[in-house]
Amino acid sequence: MQLTDEISAGRLPVTERLYFPDSYLTEFEARVVQGEQVGKFFEVSLDRTAFYPTSGGQPHDLGTIEGHPIVEVVDGPGGSIIHRLEHHLPVTRVHCQVQWTRRFDHMQQHTGQHILSQAFIRVASLATVGFHLSAEYSTIDLDAAEVDMQVVRAAEDLANAVVFRNRSVTSRLVAPDEAVSLNLRKPSQRKGILRVVTIEEFDLSACGGTHVDRTGEIGGIFINRVERVNRRTRVEFVCGQRSLDSYRRRSGDLDRIARGLSVAPQDAPDRVEKQSQEIRTIRKRLKTKDEWLAELLAHQLFDQAPSKEGTRIVKHQLDGEERSFLTLLAHRLLALGPCWVLLGNRGEQAQLLMARSESLGGDLRPVMKECSLMISGRGGGSPALVQGGGSDSSRLRTALDCAEQRVLALANG
């Protein structure tokens, strides 16, 4: 069948992948074999391409076709590759340019992954069962729920030794029969011809991705984080320029923390630990003191509260207290005898709390609804305990006075 027949039959021809023999190719000429508007994108298939399509955990390349920016590159049916553009392409012969910084970054991360995966096998027989390359970092998932940090550092050391030795990275196409006899890191599920990537004297794997020619180009492989995800261990790492960016970001963060604590960067971790301990102790002491204070204040306020027509109404405004202190004080007051409690608290946000003893009937919710509007806020709760907040602290006193009038009406109703 001719090319044109295949297209008219709805099948795209196999795209020649120029990045297979040469990951460093960034400029090429190609012929458009199909172009059509699909949704908001114009989809183009070429007879040959150096643009890598998203697959195997590695994101697609970017660049331009005839000066038009590529939005996405994906695998099409039957070995074809589809390039998505924002605009219509009016020509059939095209000049293409691959964005090198993104491509080279992916080559570094991806080749780094091959080395790191093999390193975990050599150090602790830990197989890689997942790989993901994202904009900030890459991850591999190891087939173990827990991995000792000593193993992690040993694998990292071995991986970097392979980088420093500047070993060659080569690829070749292999027939299925031959592939079986090769000691591949992971058996391939693919049928037919396999592309095998070899890292000299270290790793052999089936892979269709883009890689550097020599391991030294990776610069270094650094593990930033290890975490358990389900029953696997996720290892987060960076290579190449990302290592430098990550180092700068982290050392900048550490400097900022150290400056804030007025200590040398190397003393910052101990100081943070010590301060955290101090904060825990202070919080505990503050909690005890709040309880004492609430108890004392409750007695004072209860004793001073006027008893209007047989109902004791405790109305009080606090300044800059935690919301939890209002609740604590209300509970202490209610424990002293039958009363209505009307509390306000001035702060960045004005707060209101109203409560009544169970023995006194009446629904406080409409009272809160009306009074919280006065402080430009809202509130709610149960008939016997309501809380609210608003942005206008200057009207808190008025809101409390209004609450007192409503409560008196409730008590006498």
Ligand SMILES: [Zn+2]
């Ligand atoms: Zn690869």
